[in-house]
Amino acid sequence: MQDSFDATTLIFLALAVFVIWRLRSVLGQKTGTERSPFRPVERNRTDAPGARSEGDNVVRLPGADRAQPIPAQAAPRDWRGIAEPGSAVARGLEQIVQVEPAFEPRAFLEGAKSAYEAIVTAFATGDRKTLRALLSKEVCEGFERVISEREKRRETAETTFISIDKAEIVAVEVKNKVAQVTVRFLSNLITATRDAEGKVIDGNAETGVEVPDVWTFARTLGSRDPNWQLVATDAGG
Template sequence: MEFLDIGTLFFIVAAVVIFIQLRNVLGRRTGSEKPPFDPYTAGRSRETENGAAKDNVVSLPRRKSGGEAESPYAAIDAYAEAGSDLNKGLRAIRDADPSFEPRGFVDGAKLAYEMIVMAYADGDRKTLKNLLSREVFEGFVAAINEREKKSEKVQSSFVGIDKAEIVAAEMKGSEAHLTLRIISELISATRDSTGEVIDGDPETVAEVKDVWTFARDTRSRDPNWKLVATEAED
């Protein structure tokens, strides 16, 4: 029988001591341990008062203090006076498209307005095609083609929108139509082939007033609105 050297004996004794200490600590139960974590049920509701497990809670529509469910037209009534032609038109659009909300639409229209103005200045036909109806797109492209034919260039800087509000709303068959009055600020100048300014001012911020109409087929899965009519406000 071979004798163990001092080093090997030391490690054996140390291992035995550590094992005993771990068993004393980990093997002892106090009665207050938490149950094992179950990731599939951790998000469910706790028990009811009588101890029976609850089903998952389904959120109900928010209710007013009197117990009445919030009106589906609440956002519209907050935007346009109840009983007005605008309110009636917005309600009709809401009936056809339950996801419609006027302030959210205005925010989106403001972004579209800036994109269209800058795309027209840059001659970006691809962007315009996604945002305009076929008739309006053809009109914009014809103007861009004429400008390019004369070797004219438009330099524009979009400053911002001072005001944007819905002034008319109606359903035309399945199509929702919304007309906005938009007041924006823009720096714009058109230069000829020699670089001379022939329209606008490259150093002056000009106020621009537009009346634009957007439309969307409420039966379509495409949530995007397109510009269908434009006019400058006098």
């Protein structure tokens, strides 16, 4: 039994040696130039990932040959309806999207209109909590000062929004990652101020008027806080 086992073992060993020899003769030996199965795309050193040839601003990644080249900097966006091509506003918007590609000026304007209405309403009602959340410290102090003076005189303000007829970006500035976007609003409001006896002493409690405003909102780009704050106000024509 032992002899039979030893003979069988020797036969299998001989077959294994023969098979290995045949495989080497057919497939050849490794020379060090084959592609590793874990790195299917190999390149020369001059074409290594991250290397750039003259006039080539594309960084190619392993396995990206079947995909479209990814430019290091995207082409300028089409800001038609928001800013004229090549204008200072368009250049400013490009600076913002370079830091935050998800920035969308149309969505920003919708948010700015909501903030505009909320701030004007909060100022009229004396809602300091809302103002502190939406205004910079300096602007908020100015608003609160007017509210306090109005309260001392026992006056009340009334504001009713009829419509916001226009909201357009008129200036954009990015400095030290702080973006400032200036928006010109044209709204239709019913606004009036009443004295302690309820008599209208300023404005009109029944008729709407066109009110132009130019407000500047600011935010630190790249920060976790997504909110923009009002940092400057001006009456616009």
